[in-house]
Every structure is written in C-alpha cells, then in structure tokens.
Amino acid sequence: MPKQKNRSKRIYSLLIWKNLLFDSIYTILLLLFYWLAWRLIDTITYIGQLRTNLPLLALCAIVILSLLCRVFWIYRKQRFLLESDRSIVLTNENLCIGEKKFPLANLQYIRTYRKGFIFRFKNNILIPVEGNQDISFLKGKAKIPGLWLLALAVFLLITVMGAYKVYYNATDFHGALSWRLERMASxxxxxxxxxxxxxxxxxxxxxxxxxxxxxxxxxxxxxxxxxxxxxxxxxxxxxxxxxxxxxxxxxxxxxxxxxxxxxxxxxxxxxxxxxxxxxxxxxxxxxxxxxxxxxxxxxxxxxxxxxxxxxxxxxxxxxxxxxxxxxxxxxxxxxxxxxxxxxxxxxxxxxxxxxxxxxxxxxxxxx
Known part of the structure; x- marks a missing residue:
C-alpha cells in the first residue's frame, strides 16, 4: 500500500495555486475577462469614450475579482492538508489523509504534471500526489496533461500586447491618451x-x-x-x-x-x-x-x-x-x-x- 509523506506547505500551496489559476475552468474565464479588460483599456486610451467604457471596465474588474475570490475560497478548503502532519495514503478504493477518506469513486479526473499529480474530487477538492506513486490501477479515470504553461504563456501574451497597445496610444499622438498626456505636460x-x-x-x-x-x-x-x-x-x-x-x-x-x-x-x-x-x-x-x-x-x-x-x-x-x-x-x-x-x-x-x-x-x- 504505497504511501507518501505530507508535502511541505510551500510545495502544496504552489501546486494548488498552479492548478486553480492556470489549469482549471477558472483559468479560461479569467483569461477571457482579462483579455476583455485590456481591449477596453486599449479603446479608452485610443478614442476615450469614458462614459461607455469605464463602466464596462469596472464590470470586468468586478468579475475578475469575484473569480479570484472563488479560487481563494476553494484553496481555503484545502487547508486541512496544510495543517495536517498525517501522511497521504493511496489505496485501490480510497485516498486517505489520517482518518479522512476520499473515495476514488468520487474522483473526477487526474491532472498530470512533471513531478506529480493533482487528484480532483467532487466538491472542488484538490489533493496532490507525488509522481512516484503507481496510479496504473486507475485506468478508468481521465488523465489530463497539465496545461498551466500554455495558460501562463497566453496570460503573458495578453499582458505584453495590451501594454504595447497602451504605450502606442500614449506616444506620438496615436491616441486620446497621447493627447491627454501632452496637455498635462504643457x-x-x-x-x-x-x-x-x-x-x-x-x-x-x-x-x-x-x-x-x-x-x-x-x-x-x-x-x-x-x-x-x-x-x-x-x-x-x-x-x-x-x-x-x-x-x-x-x-x-x-x-x-x-x-x-x-x-x-x-x-x-x-x-x-x-x-x-x-x-x-x-x-x-x-x-x-x-x-x-x-x-x-x-x-x-x-x-x-x-x-x-x-x-x-x-x-x-x-x-x-x-x-x-x-x-x-x-x-x-x-x-x-x-x-x-x-x-x-x-x-x-x-x-x-x-x-x-x-x-x-x-x-x-x-x-
């Protein structure tokens, strides 16, 4: 019956945050509204129209903040692992942490990473398992490769492109922001x-x-x-x-x-x-x-x-x-x-x- 020692708080936190922010349904929603926010910022810096665009930008910010709060709430639900010194035990039927058992029948899918796995159970429960564990007996469960690097790349691309557009609109009279900055300077x-x-x-x-x-x-x-x-x-x-x-x-x-x-x-x-x-x-x-x-x-x-x-x-x-x-x-x-x-x-x-x-x-x- 394979066992693994309880992960350190830092490693466990990083795994959970990586999965929630860059490898979940929340990732898609966050990237979508993040992209939309940059589009609105681009429009504001290019042509202005603050009365129309500022409320939409504020709405995007509220949605993003709400999604982040939801992600943090899910993360808080996992704190019993951080506060526990008990080992995680994987059997053919359950994943056990001390006396608490998580039936593998409730396992929705396994997210695979280079150094381990994230077991996702119902009710948004995420449990990391070391990569040296034998999970071959879980053939019936979906194993999804971790795509967090792709999500991170998309996030950085949106940020760089958005920042470039704002910079472009702020220079050489290309946009409303450029005119406004020029007026402020003069x-x-x-x-x-x-x-x-x-x-x-x-x-x-x-x-x-x-x-x-x-x-x-x-x-x-x-x-x-x-x-x-x-x-x-x-x-x-x-x-x-x-x-x-x-x-x-x-x-x-x-x-x-x-x-x-x-x-x-x-x-x-x-x-x-x-x-x-x-x-x-x-x-x-x-x-x-x-x-x-x-x-x-x-x-x-x-x-x-x-x-x-x-x-x-x-x-x-x-x-x-x-x-x-x-x-x-x-x-x-x-x-x-x-x-x-x-x-x-x-x-x-x-x-x-x-x-x-x-x-x-x-x-x-x-x-």
Missing amino acids: EERAKLGSDNFYEVGIEGIIGAVDDKVGLEPYLMTDSLEIEFDEDGTMTSIYAFINGYDENKVHRHNYLIYNNDGGDNVIVDKQEWNDDRYPYVPENDLKYVLDMMQSIPVQEVVEQKGEKHNAIMYKGVRDWAFPENLQYVTRDGEIYPPDLGSVSGPTISLYVPGKEEEITPYRYVWKE
Missing part, C-alpha cells in the same frame, strides 16, 4: 485673483497668463469668449491666441480656458514652427484690450437685466446694418456709425441663447 494653471469679470477683465486674464507662462510681444486672436452672470461671476472662459516674437514670427499657440468657474484658468502652451498662421495686424489682441478699457460692460448688463451674459471676439467682422453698433476709438470715444456697412475688429456683448430675441451690442474698433 498645461499650466494661472490664478486670476478674482472670479468677477468686472474686476478682472480680459486684460487681467491675459496678464495672469503672461505672468505664468510668458507671452510673446505680439499676440493675435480671432476666437475669444467669456460667459458671466449678471453680478460678474465668470462661468466660462475660452481664448485661442497665437504668439509672435519681435520679428512677428509665429512661435506659440495658447489655449486658455475654464469651464468650471473659479478664479483661475488653464493655459495650454504649444510650440509652433511654421508660417501657417501669419501675423495679421487687424487681429492683434491689443484692439480687444483697448476696446475693453472703454466698453461699459457692467452698465450695459445692468440695463438689459439678463442673468447670464457673454463677451465674444471673432476678429474683423463686416456689418451691413448698424443696429446696436458702436464705434470705439483709441481715445475711448463711443458713438454710433453713420448709415451703411461697417467693418473692423468687433467685440459682441450678448445674451447666450437669446441672440435672436435680444440684439447683441457690437463694438467696432475705429482708428
């Missing part, structure tokens, strides 16, 4: 000192940005918009500014924004080394700053009595009708134009969403 946060547009103004915003990142001597824009409440509290800031050096060579672009309110703006500074955007004097930011020194924004807002208002600048504009049009001069004079078309750098003061109902006030630069 973004700065500039403090305005106040969230009130009447106090800060566009000049205060540009000054704060200049203090933070250092602007070129020539600045050009045709895209600037600031939304604020009736009391002046800013709710949204957006500006895209081109920076030019002393020779009026394009050097940087600046994306300035804040969609969450508060007394700060995010500045995304990007280097630019071509002449795709030549300097256009008519779109120089100085016209916006000069006009804003004279435009009575707070007074107009109070007259309209609307809760939400906005300032917008889109560069040089042409106007065929003079309604609510005002010239603004370098000396600060504001007066209506004569009848006829009007053209020039234009600031609009309007009520968002009510442009058709309430005609915006438009201020046009006049030399």
Whole structure:
C-alpha cells in the first residue's frame, strides 16, 4: 500500500495555486475577462469614450475579482492538508489523509504534471500526489496533461500586447491618451485673483497668463469668449491666441480656458514652427484690450437685466446694418456709425441663447 509523506506547505500551496489559476475552468474565464479588460483599456486610451467604457471596465474588474475570490475560497478548503502532519495514503478504493477518506469513486479526473499529480474530487477538492506513486490501477479515470504553461504563456501574451497597445496610444499622438498626456505636460494653471469679470477683465486674464507662462510681444486672436452672470461671476472662459516674437514670427499657440468657474484658468502652451498662421495686424489682441478699457460692460448688463451674459471676439467682422453698433476709438470715444456697412475688429456683448430675441451690442474698433 504505497504511501507518501505530507508535502511541505510551500510545495502544496504552489501546486494548488498552479492548478486553480492556470489549469482549471477558472483559468479560461479569467483569461477571457482579462483579455476583455485590456481591449477596453486599449479603446479608452485610443478614442476615450469614458462614459461607455469605464463602466464596462469596472464590470470586468468586478468579475475578475469575484473569480479570484472563488479560487481563494476553494484553496481555503484545502487547508486541512496544510495543517495536517498525517501522511497521504493511496489505496485501490480510497485516498486517505489520517482518518479522512476520499473515495476514488468520487474522483473526477487526474491532472498530470512533471513531478506529480493533482487528484480532483467532487466538491472542488484538490489533493496532490507525488509522481512516484503507481496510479496504473486507475485506468478508468481521465488523465489530463497539465496545461498551466500554455495558460501562463497566453496570460503573458495578453499582458505584453495590451501594454504595447497602451504605450502606442500614449506616444506620438496615436491616441486620446497621447493627447491627454501632452496637455498635462504643457498645461499650466494661472490664478486670476478674482472670479468677477468686472474686476478682472480680459486684460487681467491675459496678464495672469503672461505672468505664468510668458507671452510673446505680439499676440493675435480671432476666437475669444467669456460667459458671466449678471453680478460678474465668470462661468466660462475660452481664448485661442497665437504668439509672435519681435520679428512677428509665429512661435506659440495658447489655449486658455475654464469651464468650471473659479478664479483661475488653464493655459495650454504649444510650440509652433511654421508660417501657417501669419501675423495679421487687424487681429492683434491689443484692439480687444483697448476696446475693453472703454466698453461699459457692467452698465450695459445692468440695463438689459439678463442673468447670464457673454463677451465674444471673432476678429474683423463686416456689418451691413448698424443696429446696436458702436464705434470705439483709441481715445475711448463711443458713438454710433453713420448709415451703411461697417467693418473692423468687433467685440459682441450678448445674451447666450437669446441672440435672436435680444440684439447683441457690437463694438467696432475705429482708428
């Protein structure tokens, strides 16, 4: 009646973990959801869509965690072997550990490894048996070669391929993650000192940005918009500014924004080394700053009595009708134009969403 000494705790644990994690039905499920998780991570890093993909990724993580908990629970059921000093005895009818008997009639299959066997009984009971034991009398029981190395290879392949895809999406602007990392590296946060547009103004915003990142001597824009409440509290800031050096060579672009309110703006500074955007004097930011020194924004807002208002600048504009049009001069004079078309750098003061109902006030630069 062959006997084997009880395996050491370390060897027994390794055999059980190897079988459960890399050689069982749980292996297939774990690999499937592990692969799916990497696919979702690839999608997130490539195109984003966080609202759709993050819940699915969280679900995969929950399933994987649940499977691992199940595997650990099965492993815990085997602890009586770890805590026992009694020998394992294999007979023609039973596998015995001390007084506890496991009928071989309940043996489902035998997993064979290079140095031993794993006997799998009903109720997820796994018992290791040394490889020098004679199991030839168990001819009627299925003997399945251990495939844990194959499962481990698949796991490593999924990991390497998934990590490579994420790395690819994170470099050279191949995916959304790359753009996000680039923005994180180039973004700065500039403090305005106040969230009130009447106090800060566009000049205060540009000054704060200049203090933070250092602007070129020539600045050009045709895209600037600031939304604020009736009391002046800013709710949204957006500006895209081109920076030019002393020779009026394009050097940087600046994306300035804040969609969450508060007394700060995010500045995304990007280097630019071509002449795709030549300097256009008519779109120089100085016209916006000069006009804003004279435009009575707070007074107009109070007259309209609307809760939400906005300032917008889109560069040089042409106007065929003079309604609510005002010239603004370098000396600060504001007066209506004569009848006829009007053209020039234009600031609009309007009520968002009510442009058709309430005609915006438009201020046009006049030399």
